[in-house]
């Protein structure tokens with residue numbers, strides 16, 4: 373091991389941890405190559421991870437297709453019906469109720485999934501048509517559509533196969549970047565922390581002594597609500613105010629994530645932050661115009677853009693039996709609309725009251741009835757819609773199909789990556805030589821990178837403390 377510790381320093385051997393450590397300048401973006409004698413350094417772009425198929429999982433390769441492609445023309449034209457906002461407004465609308473969970477997975481999941489999967493945007497318009505006058509539409513969209521563009525594909529393939537622009541491994545891509553130039557930029561001081569790229573939640577509760585009166589005033593001036601009660605302060609941030617991260621401070625921000633329950637993972641999607649995000653179009657003359665983004669509608673339309681198979685074909689591809697009816701999908705007792713004086717007979721699906729709740733968590737109409745009214749039969753059910761409508765398995769945030777997908781994906785991330793931490797002999801050698809154990813909880817990593825000690829964080833930061841309910 374010729375002089376490696378002197379050149380690189382022991383901390384830099386922790387290649388697979390999420391702690392914000394730097395990597396040696398010898399990391400290349402091409403094929404994996406030999407490190408200083410006793411371990412191999414993986415490439416930045418994933419190339420060479422699989423020795424028999426060096427291109428597998430590399431930046432720019434096609435996503436793996438697990439079920440037959442579904443395109444209107446068999447080649448690359450997305451199916452257009454039913455309109456994705458129409459579906460979203462009848463299945464994903466929350467009807468004013470948010471059901472919560474004490475599993476705190478979404479922030480971490482977002483960080484993880486953007487390290488092993490990210491599509492490429494193109495200039496080809498694929499905007500989703502929008503009708504302001506069609507009930508149950510309740511927000512105004514002056515653009516007349518939800519802006520969307522088609523994803524980039526790998527050249528020369530029919531049917532279209534979409535390109536993954538990050539490597540397909542759990543390799544800290546978001547921390548290290550996929551090529552030398554990006555790594556150099558990330559290593560340039562505090563840029564590694566990327567504070568401006570975070571999506572902070574709305575509320576932080578912490579000790580008021582962290583801030584001066586002038587700092588609290590400055591936060592108020594930027595639109596945050598600041599409520600001081602005794603020795604504590606609660607800071608409410610508007611969504612999408614990442615520029616406040618520095619001022620609020622990363623420690624209390626991460627600590628507060630664990631104190632707020634998340635929305636449950638089900639077919640219901642939060643209205644203001646995800647399903648009807650309203651933006652003012654600059655100008656406001658003669659009146660303010662608005663644009664709306666609906667992430668659920670984008671998900672439906674993106675599935676069609678990528679030619680994702682229909683729900684039952686995807687179930688088959690994951691070894692599950694296809695569902696015979698809409699009520700079998702949702703696990704409900706009926707797929708008919710009730711005889712209810714609040715509903716318009718024969719047009720229940722367009723009646724906003726069909727989404728109302730008769731008791732907490734129970735709607736006036738079943739999801740199965742609305743799915744049937746939208747799709748007619750099972751041959752066109754968008755996979756993501758059917759999948760989200762499935763009842764959650766006991767003790768899980770996932771229904772049957774989601775569970776099967778995530779299980780297979782995470783097994784592949786583990787078994788298909790020879791640098792996965794449990795497969796990587798270098799990490800055992802580092803522990804033996806330097807006494808550095810790469811195994812850390814996320815709580816350890818938060819404590820190591822902030823001024824919040826481990827003891828002030830939840831024992832398991834993936835669960836809300838105190839638990840929901």
Ligand code: HEM
Nearest residue numbers: 477478479481482485489490491571645646667670671674
């Ligand atoms: C306020 C919170 C969030 C907002 C506003 C948001 C917004 C978006 C938008 C606009 C897209 C692009 C949709 C498209 O055009 O296809 C997207 C993609 C995506 N989001 Fe989120 N998202 C949020 C939270 C999350 C979370 C918590 C996760 C994971 C648990 C997540 C996972 C993903 C994934 C996997 C994609 C697809 C990435 C790709 O293949 O390119 N997002 N998100």
